[in-house]
Amino acid sequence: xxxxxxxxxxxxxxxxxxxxxxxxxxxxxxxxxAAEFLERWGLRRDGAAFHGVCALVLPVVRVxxxxxxxxxxxxxxxxxxxxxxxxRAWGEAGAGAVALLDHDAATGTLLLERLDxxxxxxxxxxxxxxxxxxxxxxxxxxxVPAPAGCGLRRLEDVVARMAARAPGAMSAxxxxxxxxxxxxxxxxxREVAAEPGDRLLHWDLHYGNVLAGAExxxxxxxxxxxxxxTGGLDHRERWVAIDPKPLAGDPGFELLPALVNRxxxxxxxxRFDLMTEALGLDRERARAWxxxxxxxxxxxxxxxxxxxxxxxxVEIARRxxxxx
Numbered sequence: 246x247x248x249x250x251x252x253x254x255x256x257x258x259x260x261x262x263x264x265x266x267x268x269x270x271x272x273x274x275x276x277x278x279a280a281e282f283l284e285r286w287g288l289r290r291d292g293a294a295f296h297g298v299c300a301l302v303l304p305v306v307r308v309x310x311x312x313x314x315x316x317x318x319x320x321x322x323x324x325x326x327x328x329x330x331x332x333r334a335w336g337e338a339g340a341g342a343v344a345l346l347d348h349d350a351a352t353g354t355l356l357l358e359r360l361d362x363x364x365x366x367x368x369x370x371x372x373x374x375x376x377x378x379x380x381x382x383x384x385x386x387x388x389v390p391a392p393a394g395c396g397l398r399r400l401e402d403v404v405a406r407m408a409a410r411a412p413g414a415m416s417a418x419x420x421x422x423x424x425x426x427x428x429x430x431x432x433x434x435r436e437v438a439a440e441p442g443d444r445l446l447h448w449d450l451h452y453g454n455v456l457a458g459a460e461x462x463x464x465x466x467x468x469x470x471x472x473x474x475t476g477g478l479d480h481r482e483r484w485v486a487i488d489p490k491p492l493a494g495d496p497g498f499e500l501l502p503a504l505v506n507r508x509x510x511x512x513x514x515x516r517f518d519l520m521t522e523a524l525g526l527d528r529e530r531a532r533a534w535x536x537x538x539x540x541x542x543x544x545x546x547x548x549x550x551x552x553x554x555x556x557x558x559v560e561i562a563r564r565x566x567x568x569x
Contacts, residue, residue, distance in 0.1 A: 250275065250276050250279050250294065250301075250303070251294070252272055252275055252276075252301065253294070253296050253301070255296065256272070256296045256298075256301060257272055259298045259299070260272055260299070260320075263298070263299075264299075264320065264322075267320065268320070271320045275301060275318060278318055278352060278354065279301075279303060279316070279318060282316060282318075282349070282354050282356075283303075283305070283316070286307070286316075286347055286356055287307060287308045287309050288305040288306065288307055288308065288314070288316060288356075289305060289306050289308055290303060290304070290305060291304045291305050291306045291313065292304035295362050297488060299319050299320065299324075299325070300317050300318060300319035300488075301317075301318045301319075302315050302316065302317050302318075302362070303315065303316040303318070304359060304362075305356075307346075312346075313359040313459065314346055314356055314357060314358060314359050315356070315357045315358070315359050315360070315362075316354070316355075316356055316357075317354065317355040317356075317357055318352075318354055319353050319354075319355075320353060321351075321352065321353040323398060324490040325353050325490075326353070326396070327395070327396070327397045327398065327489075327490075327491040327492070328353075328355065328488075328489055328490075328491065329345055329348040329350075329355060330392060330395045330396075330397060330491065331397070331445055331447075331489050331491035332344070332345040332355075332357075332489070333345055334389055334391075334392050334445055335385075335386060335389055335445070335486075338388070338389045340385040340386050340388065340389050341381075341382050341385040341386060341484070341485060341486055342386060342447075342485065342486045342487075342489065343357050343358055343360060343456075343485050343486065343487045344357065344358040345357060346358065357487075358459070359459045360456040360457065360458060360459050360485055360487065361456055361457040361458065361459050362456060364456065364457040365452060365453045365454070365455060365456050365457070366378055366379055366452035366453070366455045366484065367452045367453045367506075367507070369452075372507060372509065372512065375452055375507070376503060376512075376516050376519055376520070377519065377523075378455065378484050379450065379452060379455055379503050380503070380519055380520050380523035380524065381484075381523060382450065382455055382484055382485075382486050383447070383450050383486075383496070383499055383503075383520070383523070383524060384523050384524045384525075386445065386446075386447050386450070386486060386489075387444045387445070387446060387447075387496035387499060387524060388444070389444065389445045390443055390444065390445065391443055391444060391445040391446075391491075391492075391493030391494075392445070397445075397491055397492060397493050398491070398492040398493070399441065399492060399493045399494065400441040400442060400446070400492055400493065400494025400495060400498060401438070401441040401494075403492065403494075403541070404434060404438045404441060404537065407431070407434070407537070407540055407541055407544060408431070408434075408435070408438075410544050410548075411427065411428075411431045411540065411544065413547075414427065414543060414544045414547040414548070415427050415428055415431075417547045417552060418547065418552060418553070418554070419552040419553060420553060420554075423553065423554045423559060426554070426559060426562045426563070426566070427540060427543050427554070429536070429562070429566055430536040430537065430539050430540035430543070430562060431540055433532070433533040433536040433537065434533060434534070434536060434537030434540060436533055437495070437497075437530055437533045437534060437537075440495070441494050441495055442493070442494045442495030442496065442497075442498075443493055443494075444493070444494065444495065444496050445491060445493065446491060446492050446493065446494050446495075446496065446498060446499055447486060447489040447490070447491065447499060448489065448490040448491060448492055448498070448499070449488065449489065449490045449502060450486060450489075450499060450502055450503070451502035451503070451506040452502075452503075452506050452507055453506070454486060454487050454488050455484050455485065455486055455487070456484070456485055456487055457482060457483070457484060457485075458482070458483035458484070458485060495530070495534050496524050496526060496531075497521075497526055497530055497531035497532075497533070497534030497535060498534045498535075498537065498538055499524075500517065500520045500521070500531060500534075500535050500538070501535050501538040501539065501542075501561070503516055503520055504516055504517060504535070504561050505557050505558060505561060508557045510560050510564070510569075513560070513561055513564045513565070514564060517531075517532075517535070517565070532565050535561075535565060536562065536565060536566070539558055539561060539562050539565075542555070542558055543558070
């Protein structure tokens with residue numbers, strides 16, 4: 246008998262919005278798929294489900310050895326197909342990503358180590374401490390070369406598609422300054438496009454995608470630990486990256502989420518400087534790749550029917566271009 250699971254309304258909404266008929270088919274298959282993998286991998290449910298934009302995550306226990314884990318159910322698409330490849334590579338390098346315990350290529354289903362889903366860097370009150378931790382995690386991930394021959398997306402292909410779409414997007418924007426900003430972002434990425442890099446990139450490392458280890462902090466239930474260089478976070482606490490959308494490329498393309506999430510206009514420059522220093526990046530190349538990421542987001546906004554860019558991203562572009 247198929248074990249019924251509750252599918253959150255928010256997941257239904259995002260799958261319908263972004264994936265259309267394919268998303269609705271994925272949702273319809275979810276109860277049966279959950280039951281299949283609970284049985285196949287010898288798992289039992291162990292708490293309420295979590296979800297993001299695309300995936301449903303069930304806390305589980307592996308019956309054979311009692312190990313606590315997380316069953317991640319998601320569609321297979323160009324973003325998720327590389328996730329197990331990246332997690333294996335980071336796991337072999339000890340690079341700070343969630344551990345992959347099992348994987349089914351046909352459905353994209355993953356069995357992952359259990360982390361503390363209630364505690365992410367979003368909840369760390371000290372913004373500077375959160376940026377430092379995120380930078381350390383990102384430095385570890387981007388130190389790993391992208392595995393060859395695994396079909397990972399490549400930054401050079403992303404750049405080529407952006408270049409083809411940029412002229413039309415610029416003409417669609419209603420504001421002349423924003424058209425100039427987008428043109429300057431396109432010009433900046435052209436300067437570095439010939440050297441797209443070969444590191445294994447997460448692509449979506451914002452504060453909500455860095456979770457505390459399941460064992461919690463040594464300093465107490467609030468995870469604050471003792472005071473120190475990380476501004477109230479315990480040095481011994483383990484913070485782990487989840488939910489990569491992997492591609493091979495230059496680590497400078499990774500910095501924007503740390504600037505735009507938990508947005509603070511006055512923090513843009515010091516966050517950017519901290520990130521480039523932690524990753525050992527050339528500042529000008531990193532600036533160009535970050536402007537390229539802003540170009541990508543701008544193109545998506547226009548393709549979604551918007552005629553203005555998001556204000557936070559406009560402000561970041563201005564500051565990186567020395568205009569704010």
